[in-house]
Amino acid sequence: MNISLSISQRNSVLESMITLVNQNRDSIIRANIKDIQNYSGDDLAMQDRLKVNQDKIEGMIAALMQLSKQEDPIGVERFRFIHENGMEVFNKTASFGTVLIIYESRPDVTVEAAGIAFKSGNKILLKGGKESVNSNLEIVNLWHQALSQNNVTTEWIEYLDYNRQRTQEFLEKPTQKIDLIVPRGGEKLIHFVKNHASCPVIVSGRGNNFVYVHEEADRGLALDNIINGKTNKVSACNAIDKVLIDKNLPNKEDFVNNLITTLKNYKIEILGDSSLSKYEEVKQIEKDTVWNEEFLGYKIVIGETEDTPEAISKINTYSGGHSAAIITRNQSVAQTFMSSVDCAAVYHNASTRFTDGFQLGLGGELAISTDKLHQRGPIGLQHLVTNKWYIHGDGQIR
Numbered sequence: 001m002n003i004s005l006s007i008s009q010r011n012s013v014l015e016s017m018i019t020l021v022n023q024n025r026d027s028i029i030r031a032n033i034k035d036i037q038n039y040s041g042d043d044l045a046m047q048d049r050l051k052v053n054q055d056k057i058e059g060m061i062a063a064l065m066q067l068s069k070q071e072d073p074i075g076v077e078r079f080r081f082i083h084e085n086g087m088e089v090f091n092k093t094a095s096f097g098t099v100l101i102i103y104e105s106r107p108d109v110t111v112e113a114a115g116i117a118f119k120s121g122n123k124i125l126l127k128g129g130k131e132s133v134n135s136n137l138e139i140v141n142l143w144h145q146a147l148s149q150n151n152v153t154t155e156w157i158e159y160l161d162y163n164r165q166r167t168q169e170f171l172e173k174p175t176q177k178i179d180l181i182v183p184r185g186g187e188k189l190i191h192f193v194k195n196h197a198s199c200p201v202i203v204s205g206r207g208n209n210f211v212y213v214h215e216e217a218d219r220g221l222a223l224d225n226i227i228n229g230k231t232n233k234v235s236a237c238n239a240i241d242k243v244l245i246d247k248n249l250p251n252k253e254d255f256v257n258n259l260i261t262t263l264k265n266y267k268i269e270i271l272g273d274s275s276l277s278k279y280e281e282v283k284q285i286e287k288d289t290v291w292n293e294e295f296l297g298y299k300i301v302i303g304e305t306e307d308t309p310e311a312i313s314k315i316n317t318y319s320g321g322h323s324a325a326i327i328t329r330n331q332s333v334a335q336t337f338m339s340s341v342d343c344a345a346v347y348h349n350a351s352t353r354f355t356d357g358f359q360l361g362l363g364g365e366l367a368i369s370t371d372k373l374h375q376r377g378p379i380g381l382q383h384l385v386t387n388k389w390y391i392h393g394d395g396q397i398r
Contacts, residue, residue, distance in 0.1 A: 007072040014068040016146035025057050031138035045235035045296035049105040060111040066363040067115050073382045074121045087393045094388035095121030097179040102127040104185035107135035116366045120384040127160040171196040182367050205370030206320035207237040208294040209352045212311040214328035215248040219255045222327040228351045231266045238355040241295050243302045244311045268298050275304040291318040312340045321370040323352035344377035
């Protein structure tokens with residue numbers, strides 16, 4: 001869009017959207033039921049993310065409410081300089097322009113991610129998956145109502161109901177200017193976008209998150225941490241897939257037996273390396289490539305490690321660069337682990353399930369980036385900006 005919207009206009013649209021989502025809960029859920037009935041796949045993570053219930057709608061409303069109260073991320077001064085010739089130089093945050101969000105399954109992205117991108121002053125293009133088309137179109141219709149109620153053109157939020165081939169063509173040769181693409185989904189979707197995009201892409205990569213139980217760990221805390229990280233939401237990108245247990249952990253056998261029993265109570269399939277597959281209910285790992293896999297389901301791998309350096313090395317070799325945790329009473333070891341592990345979020349005695357924009361104080365997130373440019377980890381409202389230089393003079397020439 002050529003003409004930017006004021007912060008009051010953007011907030012008014014968000015406030016209208018809060019009311020509309022609340023008033024149209026039943027129509028959103030009815031549309032979602034159609035999507036669930038039409039879904040014929042066996043992807044547990046996608047099926048879980050597809051479903052919209054009252055709790056998810058509450059989450060959408062809460063995200064919009066928090067978003068509407070946040071400060072304007074546009075025009076924030078980052079740097080100022082007075083040139084010797086008298087020119088006043090400023091660097092301020094600026095919107096990207098047009099942001100394309102390509103996502104699978106999750107209708108809540110149509111509310112939350114679009115809301116963040118819109119409040120950041122961007123025109124939004126939404127390309128959801130075919131599995132959630134009814135839900136997405138219903139929500140986009142609400143966005144258009146919110147825009148119209150505030151005398152803002154509906155061109156600010158556009159839904160691209162494209163098949164895979166047309167999407168590829170659009171990525172390679174866009175029919176309108178695109179400044180940034182954010183893919184939200186599995187590795188196949190991310191690779192597809194990266195391979196065909198003709199503009200910058202923020203990669204929301206795979207999880208495959210690790211917990212390392214150090215020899216000085218509180219075993220009760222470690223057990224609770226692993227169970228929460230694995231079972232709280234198995235389809236989440238911040239869920240635990242791998243557990244490394246220090247071979248010198250006191251009463252290690254009791255800990256492993258308790259861990260196995262508890263995981264089995266949650267119907268988690270347990271794979272183990274040669275040192276831990278001797279335990280009943282643990283299957284021997286067939287190929288080391290399993291250490292590289294993100295499960296997004298009821299499966300976990302447990303293994304033994306010699307020491308902290310080996311744990312760090314294994315995590316840096318196999319993890320997706322998303323989240324990793326150490327359980328230990330030793331502050332020095334924890335600091336070494338956290339500074340050495342190459343992940344967007346590192347934890348000491350806390351669950352990786354907190355790698356989430358809302359939980360980390362951002363008021364929601366557009367995505368969780370595993371890239372190191374332009375923002376790493378949860379991308380909130382204040383991160384979905386670029387910058388612009390403003391130079392004021394009175395006739396200076398060089």
